[in-house]
Amino acid sequence: VVTVYDVASAAGVSIASVSRALNGQPGVGRATVEKIQRVATELGWSPNDIARSLSEKTTRTIALVLPDITNPFFPELVKGVQTAADERHNTLLLANSGEDAEKFLRDLEALRRKQVDGVILISDHPDQTRVAEICAGIPVVALDRDLGDPGASVVGVDHEEGARKAVAHLIELGHRRIAHIAGPAAIEVSARRRAGWAQALEEAGLAARSELVVSGTFLEEGGFEAGLQILDRLDEFTAVFAANDLTAVGFLAACASRGVQVPHEVSLVGFDGIHLTRYTTPTLTTVAQPIFDLGHRAGELLFEAISTEDPVKVKEILPTRLVVGASSAAPRRSA
Amino acid sequence: VVTVYDVASAAGVSIASVSRALNGQPGVGRATVEKIQRVATELGWSPNDIARSLSEKTTRTIALVLPDITNPFFPELVKGVQTAADERHNTLLLANSGEDAEKFLRDLEALRRKQVDGVILISDHPDQTRVAEICAGIPVVALDRDLGDPGASVVGVDHEEGARKAVAHLIELGHRRIAHIAGPAAIEVSARRRAGWAQALEEAGLAARSELVVSGTFLEEGGFEAGLQILDRLDEFTAVFAANDLTAVGFLAACASRGVQVPHEVSLVGFDGIHLTRYTTPTLTTVAQPIFDLGHRAGELLFEAISTEDPVKVKEILPTRLVVGASSAAPRRSA
DNA sequence: CTGAAAGCGCTTACAG
């Protein structure tokens, strides 16, 4: 309601001086600055970022598009990005597109209209061309999931390698038959982790039998359902590698409901390293991603891209770490 | 890059017609509209919401300020608000202030500068006056936590009543000594739930002994720590009412680490009804809040306030529901 | 050090 014009006339100066004074820019007399500041506070002036953005052609806002804020992996990631944004005094705009491809595109278009300065994408949308079209001209960083778009920097982990570590850990414990509860087929990450599972088995001279793969959803229910199915065939395996921690949590619940002891009757390893894994019963062995860092790094990369005229595309792979909890142990029985 | 001016000159019309045509407003010839639309797509025109907002004096953006996106209660709430925003074709801006009072005020100021049309607040900031000052002139809805500010509508649940239900349930099962792991002292909701705990005990003619109250943090670690403390005094109680589900999850972990069986040796009830409670071992008895609805309703109320000149302040209390899981049972031992 | 003026990309009375 009160604008620079009001402040200017009340202080008896021009709006140019007001703008400069209120932004701490040089070229205004000390006394003038003080007067303007005083008047501004008296009048209760508050800057209008919309007007500023229109004028400066930058909104100091970046966006993060993610599939499911409800999966605890993402809030942690959000914190990382948020921190990066805060450090640069930028605002973070969240778009929770779900895994819905259409909503994703609509959200992306809305962000473009909002004139965000850059976008961090967690998605493997089937139509990369459309995505690239919409994001044309605005810096993009792909997070966690790979983006076909070569125009974007990528930060993530090596999911295959992580999965291999998980399975190798089980093999080392003595397991020979290891089942896998996979993620949704449409998500690239699912395929990577499954591939890692198969590789680790094969490297150990064991068969990666597709009968031992059940599909999940990356959510608890998926792990639970998969568990109910697979627990009927406990004679075929002694351990389970779940595609992510939520799946593992669901599997634990299935075990509990069937009275199957973890890790005595079946060992379990998850993936992600969400905070919750330290508080499940038993605590979960998992391949931890540096979640916060992933988000933070993605933010930093994005800001570099924003402030550089011709940004180089980088691909940054952060290390995963096997965290051994109480859900994995040597097999007490043979499959 | 391409503006209405470009479209206008390319189509041989005025920017007024372009604006009207592109916004589907009446008063433009059918043929003209078509031509303008064609030219706009050819040129790859995309609306600039910043300019529109400056002109229209509305951003079609609402903000939600919350303490901790990492607590699974909030993402679910976010979904509710998000849905309400989507329904109105508004954008939701999230501010994750933490429980940090200073950051909260800074965030609020940033939102004001961003010219959001309204704000949903989850907070009980000590300095309500400051909050009211910053929010002056913009519609506010208080969510989940009560806001001293009488200028805002409130939507939430009756925490005392909910807590009473939890404790009454335990009493009904036969428990007589019920401990409580409280939330952070600074949060009003903690006090309410604790009061409910005390009331239920007293109504049943039992003593609400303050020695049976341990403080937590609303996070897993708090419940875990509290559990380690209190489990040394298992002879003093047979059941625990945790201030929220995350606390209960932490307590379960403490029980597991101490080898204490739930519910055989100690019963447990949580509060919130987060999704996870269905997948803990054992599944958690809890007082479920209609989380999604709370968020959705807050959004609706906010939009009403935004679109009404003189909005009435309402206080909407949504019902909680006791969900009986496997963590509560009749006491097998006497305290 | 200070100000008049143009411009950011839209929308919307106001005239025709």
Add this chain to the structure above:
DNA sequence: CTGAAAGCGCTTACAG
């Protein structure tokens, strides 16, 4: 149905 013009609240060359 169509357009010229003003205005939204800022910032920033450009002159002095």
